[in-house]
Amino acid sequence: MDAPARTIPQSPRAEATRQRILDAARAEFAANGLAGARVDEIAARAGANKRMLYAYFGNKEDLWVAVLEAAYAHKRGEERALQVDGLPPAEAMARLVRFNLRYTARHPEFVALLNQENLHRAAYLARSERVPALYSPLLESLSAVLQRGADGGVFRAGVDPMQAYITLVSLGHFYVSNLHTLSAIFGAGLGAEAAIEAREAHAVEVVLGWLRP
Secondary structure, three states, X not given: OOOOOOOOOOOHHHHHHHHHHXXXXXXXHHHHHHHHOOHHXXXXXHOOOXXXXXXXXXXXXXXXXXXXHHHHHHHHHHHHOOOHHHXXXXXXXXXXXXXXXXXXXXXXXXXXXXXXXXXOOOOOHHHOOHHHHHHHHHHHHHHXXXXXXXXXXXXXXOOOHHHHHHHHHHHXXXXXXXXXXXXXXXXXOOOOHHHHHHHHHHHHXXXXXXXXX
């Protein structure tokens, strides 16, 4: 997961060092949060020193923002690769639902980072211009899919693309972020592949059912 550096590396070696710092920070922040993460540990994980970390990213809070930006950029990159604009509307929405559930299940560090940033009321994410810019094209693409569905009589008209996206993401994100507590409450192994497949089918059914005219 990559993100723009505070100081642009001048060589492939410098770029590799910066990326190692970013990767190490993602692991440390996901495990311990912003408050609990230690710059010394990040530098040690990256095989770098604190001076290099500060040169590339500024302070620990700036590094946290860079990690958040990289996490969102990585997810959006994979989401764009779905190329939903070329799919029939119902298949496009189903693919987005499946992708978001599976992505969240594959990347528990993404869940951990977002949970931590929500504890901070998105105070650090609000500093980023990059993340909102990533989602503007997504809403445009989703709006086009919804409009094609409405024009073809597959979807009801007037669906807010932002609400639609929040709904389809939440169906997977809530499940994964609460996997352990839900499993304990219901005595079910919700992390098993069969359980995830069942949740995936249910989420697709919910979204497509909601969108029907």
